[in-house]
Amino acid sequence: MGSLRDVLPGRVYVDCSSCKRSGRYSVASLRERFGPDVSTLDILRILTASCRYQRPPGSPPARKYEHLCLAAITLPPPARPTTPVPPGVPFTIEVWKETGGCVEAQLAVIYPIAMARAAFETACELWPKHEVTLRDRCRIVARRERPEPPASAESAAAPPP
Structure with missing residues (x-):
């Protein structure tokens, strides 16, 4: 727990279920x-010092049937940082497995379409053997198909029967 300086303004609640006190x-x-x-x-x-079940710091642990002070402090909720989000729906860039079938990695979630297209082109260069998609939710905006595997040298050299 931090210091009182770090707590946001509001109410602090102190409750003890052993002695039924609250403040x-x-x-x-x-x-x-x-x-x-x-x-x-x-x-x-300090606030629970008068609780009859309070044990001083460093005292031996309570025995099996001995009461303990179960006081708890509830602080005001921390402020959530508000991250600015541009209007609209984000675009997602995904790289599929080399063998196909499922997504290997979701690379980015980008808002402006111009930046999403630039990131899509970069992903296509970095993953040349994979299928890469640019999506708007479930709609595919751009797709680079997985390149066909080259014909093996053995099958090309073998004479037809």
Whole structure:
């Protein structure tokens, strides 16, 4: 767990199922009381210090039928980074197995069609023996077929019967 400085503004919930205690605290008030550099684990220990089942740090483990403090701290959810996504549907470039049958690798998911076509041409150069497709969801926009295997020298040299 990190420090209180890393927690986003909101409510912090502390619940103990052993003694049925619960509490709600704002992050701002906890920062004022304890400072921004205190760890969230220390906050949990401080706020549950009066629990009769709380064990001091370094104490021996609880015995089989001895109660334990089961306090848990619930922090505000972290902010999800908003990645800018261009409008429209992405294009997918796939390389198929050399023998055919299934996709070996999905190389890229690209938004503008011009960049997708350029990446498709590059993939065709890098995988000359494979089938390469450029897709818009399930619709194939461009496809480079797998080249036919060259006729073997033995079958060309053998005289017809």
